[in-house]
Amino acid sequence: MANPKLRLGFREPEVDTNRPFVDGTVQVEGFDLEISDFHGPETIDAWDASFGGLMRTKGKGNHPYVSIPAYPNRKFRIAYIFVNNASGIDGPKDLEGKRVFVSSTAGVWARGALQNYYGVDLTRVRWCMPHPEAESWGDGIEVEPLPHIKGPQPGEPLDEMLLAGEVDAVIEPNVLPSISRRDPRVRRLFQDYKNEELNYYKATGIFPISHMATLKQDFVDKYPHAPVALLKAYRQARDVALDRLYGADPEILITSWVAAAIDEQREAMGENYWSYNIADNVTSLEAMMTFAHQFGLTKEKLEYQDFFHPEAAALEGV
Numbered sequence: 001m002a003n004p005k006l007r008l009g010f011r012e013p014e015v016d017t018n019r020p021f022v023d024g025t026v027q028v029e030g031f032d033l034e035i036s037d038f039h040g041p042e043t044i045d046a047w048d049a050s051f052g053g054l055m056r057t058k059g060k061g062n063h064p065y066v067s068i069p070a071y072p073n074r075k076f077r078i079a080y081i082f083v084n085n086a087s088g089i090d091g092p093k094d095l096e097g098k099r100v101f102v103s104s105t106a107g108v109w110a111r112g113a114l115q116n117y118y119g120v121d122l123t124r125v126r127w128c129m130p131h132p133e134a135e136s137w138g139d140g141i142e143v144e145p146l147p148h149i150k151g152p153q154p155g156e157p158l159d160e161m162l163l164a165g166e167v168d169a170v171i172e173p174n175v176l177p178s179i180s181r182r183d184p185r186v187r188r189l190f191q192d193y194k195n196e197e198l199n200y201y202k203a204t205g206i207f208p209i210s211h212m213a214t215l216k217q218d219f220v221d222k223y224p225h226a227p228v229a230l231l232k233a234y235r236q237a238r239d240v241a242l243d244r245l246y247g248a249d250p251e252i253l254i255t256s257w258v259a260a261a262i263d264e265q266r267e268a269m270g271e272n273y274w275s276y277n278i279a280d281n282v283t284s285l286e287a288m289m290t291f292a293h294q295f296g297l298t299k300e301k302l303e304y305q306d307f308f309h310p311e312a313a314a315l316e317g318v
Contacts, residue, residue, distance in 0.1 A: 006032070008045070008230075010038055012073060015072065018072050028226075028232075046215040046230060048073065049212055054067065054214065069278050070212070073210040074274070076197035077109040089169060104172070106171065108297065113200060115294065117204060131145040137296030138295075289301050
């Protein structure tokens with residue numbers, strides 16, 4: 001009897017944690033994988049879902065999905081706050097009174113740090129957002145819609161606004177082109193962002209989760225073994241990705257000290273800092289529940305346990 005098909009979609013098929021699926025190195029036991037780019041959950045069975053998006057659907061009670069504790073995209077978002085050099089912003093509190101663009105899950109994690117760690121009064125920030133997302137998330141929060149900025153990755157138009165000083169700061173999930181080419185008119189809020197993020201982690205224990213592997217509930221109802229099988233495959237893909245950096249024949253040559261960087265991160269965050277389980281990630285999961293409620297993604301603070309398939313959540317290992 002042939003294996004059932006599992007249609008696995010990726011928002012980011014080329015990142016190191018997902019590529020072992022895409023290039024065929026890793027399979028999901030008991031299923032024939034069909035890999036595609038993610039264009040919405042309608043034509044797939046599982047995908048690397050936006051954690052912020054999951055918070056929204058769960059908060060609205062329209063959530064026919066179940067997640068597994070695999071987190072293929074994690075980034076400290078303090079480094080993703082970009083400022084115009086002429087704006088007079090030298091530290092986090094200087095964002096008060098300034099015009100700041102924000103969107104996406106990255107914006108949830110960054111605002112969470114700004115409010116809860118740095119003590120920024122978010123009611124004093126002049127927020128602007130893409131037109132479909134622009135709404136206040138609490139008392140005293142005013143949000144200006146930007147009709148010409150659309151979608152989760154507005155790209156060049158937003159970069160041009162920051163360069164021109166039309167916005168003073170931008171919080172975005174991706175590095176802006178002007179930052180990548182080191183345009184002197186703009187910079188990161190924290191120029192020593194690596195140590196800033198390390199200090200944040202040491203103080204809070206939060207390692208932000210951007211994406212979480214998720215399946216459609218009707219697929220799991222039909223194939224109850226799918227969540228555990230997919231979690232095991234994700235763990236294997238993570239190990240392959242690490243071996244490609246740290247193993248006997250590393251793939252990355254253009255930077256000479258990748259293995260040393262991994263050693264340094266392990267020293268700072270623990271041997272299993274990129275773990276695919278619940279136990280090692282409770283602090284980060286709880287933080288998202290808190291931040292999502294603070295910023296209006298959910299009306300009440302949700303319980304992270306309610307997102308996960310029970311057997312996958314209980315699977316031993318990292």
